[in-house]
Amino acid sequence: MVLRAHVAALLSATVLALGSASTAPAFAAAEPLTLERLFRAQPYRGEAARDAAFSASGRYVAYRWNPHGEPGLDLYVHDTRTGQTQRLTSPGAMTPFDGPDEQARFARKLQQRHQDWQDRQAQEEAQAAYLRGEPVDLTQWERAALDKLKAQAQAKHQRDEAQKAADKADAEQEKKAMAALAARRAGKAPATTPAPATPAAPTPAPAASAPELKKDDWEWRDELKKQQQKNKLKPEDLYPGVAQFVWAQEAEELVFQYRGALFRWQAGQDKPQLLMGMNRGLRVLAYGPGDQSLFVQDETRVLRLRFKGLSVQTLNRELVHADDVDKKYKIAQTTVSRDGRWMALLAQAPLGEEGKPPPKAGRQVEIMGYDQRFATAKKVDREVSDDKRQVLPTALYIRAVPAEGAAPAAQPEPVFTHKGGDVWFEMSPVVWSRDGQRYTFATWERERELLRVYLGNADEKAKPEVVIERRGDVGHEVVNVLRPHFTPDGQTLVTVLDDGGWRQPYALDLKARQLRALLKGDFEAHQVLGYTRDSRHGFVLANKDDWAAMNVYRFGVADGTMQALGAAGDYHRNAAVSEDGRQAVAVAGHWAAPPELKRLTLGAPAKVLTQSHDPAWAGLMRTRVPERFSFKNRHGDLLQAYVFKPKGWQATDRRPAVAYVYGGPLNDRHSVELDSYQPTAYQFSMYMAERHGYVMVTLDTRGHSNYGRRFSDANWEAPGVPQTEDLEDLHRYMVQNLGVDGARVGLNGWSFGGFQTQHTLFTRPDLYAAGIAGAGPTEWENYNSWYSGRTIGAVDRSKPTLRKYSLLPLAKNLKKPLLLVHGMMDPNVLYQDTVNVYRALLESGKETLVDLFLDPEGEHGMGGAVKTAGWHRKYEAFWLQHLGRAP
Structure with missing residues (x-):
């Protein structure tokens, strides 16, 4: 009800x-x-x-x-x-x-x-009660489901039997009618001529008229x-809700897409109006000049939709290869200038003969599924470090937008091209200046270690020029945040670089052609949110005042002075700034106050706009918050961490403890973040401290992102080595400061952290007392090349050179218990990575030290037969078995 x-x-x-x-x-x-x-x-x-x-x-x-x-x-x-x-x-x-x-x-x-949630929750709690020795009927859910299935099957059987009976009666009636017709035509009058009967609708047969379906329990x-x-x-x-929306340039109105249709809403209206219901999956690009039209795009065409009369005009013909008209380009990205006069079309062409698509780069690997009577294989795409690449030829066209009703002009030559092939090439989106006079974009060529930022004019024929170039000395984590753009006055080009070892915005004066850093200090600030209309101030997300929290800052473009808009201690994400620069919004929160969308105004308290979570969650988290701490490693680097301490903890205790690690570069994420409630690192740690008196630590080692280039590049061509040093230093710190027994400290990690846990246990076999390694990429030559070639080491597409970082030769050094965990249908880190380490451990006589915990239907985040509660129930049992209970 x-x-x-x-x-x-x-x-x-x-x-x-x-x-x-x-x-x-x-x-x-x-x-x-x-x-x-x-x-x-x-x-x-x-x-x-x-x-x-x-x-x-x-x-x-x-x-x-x-x-x-x-x-x-x-x-x-x-x-x-x-x-x-x-x-x-x-x-x-x-x-x-x-x-x-x-x-x-x-x-x-x-x-x-909702019913699935309720049933699963009830079953989880019943299983826990059963294991505690309480009388529980564990078959009640299956029995109820089978009873429902049997009732449905019996009802269907009755309907089928009733229909058969009705069909049989109709057939008998038809037979008699046809016999009478044949007799009449043969001149033989029938003994009696029955009056034609009106066919009656079939009457459902009573339950007793259909025999009960009989099947064995296994069949049901x-x-x-x-x-x-x-x-x-x-x-x-x-x-599904709304897929996307776009605000008008001046008016208080917007257009949004819902299930392929376009709707328009104007301020003051009670509800939006259907604009175009063609269900074609059109993507809204921008409003046109004066907000009288809308630019949209389907798979290959750019269209202008005029609101008055709902007329539609195609603005581009299909692009063709300059040398062969049979090889057609496909539009990959379209950017229209704000004034609606120019558009940039980024297109790609097939590589194959006769215009046919080329084979996909990389290979397909098989992942076995075990949910049928016999195992079945599912193929997934995978490109590894020694695969030949198939980068499509790329062409950038600058085109004048045709006037309303005008015929499309002749196809211009592209202003920029890249031939593609067996190379690693990346290109940022094209961005126009506010006045529509210039555009910019950036490219990265991995093999050449070449980073370029281009500047072009609104001209169909003029080639863009390279205005910033870096070769060789480019941080591995700066490439993915390249978003060159202009200040509103169009006088300055801004892009993110890490010339000083930190990803921060740099400004290129377009008149003087001088490049300078916009900010001062050692912190990460790679997300530029916008500027005031006069271009005197900008807005960024930065961890200037707290490594564990990004805040929204207003900064002076001329002098780099910074003011925080958000509350200290809140982590801010998904931020946006108004064009007048007076206010911002961001999803912000911290461990004791889960994140919500907040409106931020300089010098005023934040206003909460959403209530996204179950209220019970905030109460649960507010009373159980970890302590943060930091320490310097052997190289003088300051490492960030947090710890859950049990009630009654004292520095002189000798408690069991567990350290959680990730350790790898991952764009802008790390583990010690004030709004992160990671299930194992945070929530399970909270549980183990409260229920079992453990000291539970989460550490950001070198190798993590968002701590500057020194950290993110530490992993390059030495994966696991700096992290293991830091984990060794952490162990020493925990023994000296956190009241733990040095002989009872465990290590745990997932994904890169699963690799890192194994690396540490194999190379420092006497350090940690036990380990749990989840879904670790133990053979980097088999991992996705987009990551391994950027963060692990230089690759050679003629041979799997990353094999030199494999953990298999190190596995024989294991001395302490290790639990290997993996989802068997993981398309990210292949299950074979865990199987191969398991084999190496068995071959080296480690049968009594290694165990497997597998989810037959699980992927990289598991989620198959193993649910999160049961997953951590296994962890709990492992730690209690190998680390013991707290005194």
Whole structure:
């Protein structure tokens, strides 16, 4: 009944209603902390707001979001003047477009998801009770499902039998009628001529008229498995919400895309209006000049949609290869200048003969599935370091946008090309200056170690010039944040570099052609959010004041002075700044206050705009917050960490402890972040400290991103080595300062951290007492080349040179217990990486030291047969077995 009410409310809601849609049990603070409640089937954490953007005036901010438990991401608009928030879309609001049948399907699937959550939670708690020795009926869920299946099958059988009987009666009647017709034509009058009867609708047969279906229990279980597999929830089963939106250049209005259709909303309207319902998957690019038109793109064409009369004009013909018209380009990216006069078309062409697509780069590897009677193989694409590459030829065209009604002009020559082939080539999106007079982009060529930033003029024929070039001395983590752009006045080109060892914005004066750093200090600031209209101030996300928290800062373009807009201690993500520079929004929070979308104004308290999570979660986390600490390693680097200490902890204790590590470069992420509740590093650590008196530490070693080039480049051509040194220094620090028994310290990590755990146990075999290594890439020559060639070491596409970093030759050194964990259908880090280490350990006589914990259907984040609570139940048992209990 509660669920039906929730679905009904979901179908009719059109305005913002802050509240939890959770149907799962809440966690009372007085209850003991259990893994089943901590890792609840329905997550406590909801989806954060995405894609926040201000209207041109800064009065309105729109974002995609939904409250806890609701599916999809709907569109909301917050009025900063009145403080009111309007919900523009919801399942109910979109019913006129989808139709009631489609929305009813969405509602049924939503109900199924909630029921799945409830059943799984009940089963988790029942299993825990059973293991405690309590009387529990563990078969009740299967029995209920089988009873339902049998009832459905019997009802279908009855319908089928009734239909057969009706069909048989119709056939007999038809036979008699045809016999009478034949007799009449032969001149033989029938003995009696029955009056024609009106066929009656088949009457459902009574239950007793159809025999009961008889099957063995194993057959019913097979049928149940088939039904569950057929009805398994897929992403497209649930209401999707809004895919994207774009604000007008001047007016207080926007256009958004929902399931391929375009809708328009203007400030003051109660609901959006359908603009184009062709369901073609058009992607909105931008409003045109004066907000009278809209630029959109399908797979290959750029179209201009005029609001008046809804006329549509194709702005580009299909692009063709300059040497062979049979080889057609395909538009990969289109950028229209703000004034609507110019567009940049980035296109790619096939490499194969006769214009046919070339074979995919890399190879396909088989991943075995075990959910059928016999194992089946699924093929997944994979490109490793020694695979030949197939980079498509690239061409950049600068084209004048045709006037309304004008015929398309002749195809110009591209202003920039790259021939592609067996190379590593990356190109950033093209960005126009605000006045539409210039454009810029950047390229990176890995083999040549060549980074270039280009500047071009609005001209169909003029080639862009290289204005910034770096060869060789380029940080491995700067390439992925290259986004050259212009200040609003068009006088300065800004791009992120790490010339000083930190990813920060640099400004190129376009008149003087002088390059200078915009900020001062040792910190990361690689996300430029925008500028004030006069170009005197800019906005960035930076960890200037706290390594564990990115804040929104306003900085002076001339002198680099910085002011924080957000609260100290909050980690800020998904930030946006209004064009007038007076306010910003960001998803911000910290361990004791889970992240929400907040409106930020310099010198004023933040205003919370969303309520994304189950309220019970905040209470659970607020009372259990770790302590942060830092220490210097043997090289003088300051390492960041946090620790969960148990109640009654003293520095003189000799407690068991576990250290969690990741250790690898990963764009802008590391483990010690004030809004990160990573299941193992944070939540399980919290649990082990509270329930078992363990000291639980999470450390950011060298190798991590967002600590400058010295950290992120430390891993290059020495994967695992600097991290192991830091973990050795951590062990010493823990013994001296955290009240732990040095002989009872475990090590744990996932993905790169799984590799790192094994590397440490194999190269410092006497240091840590036991280890858990999850999904570790133990053979870097078999990992994805986009990562390994950027962060591990130089590659050679003629041979697997990264094999020199394999862990297999080191495995024989293991001395302490090791649990290897992996999802067997992992397409990211292949399950074979764990199997091969396991084999090497067995071959070296380590049978009594190594164990396997596998999820037959799990992928890189597991999620198959092994659920999060059970996953960590295994961890709990392993640590208690090998590290013992606290005194």
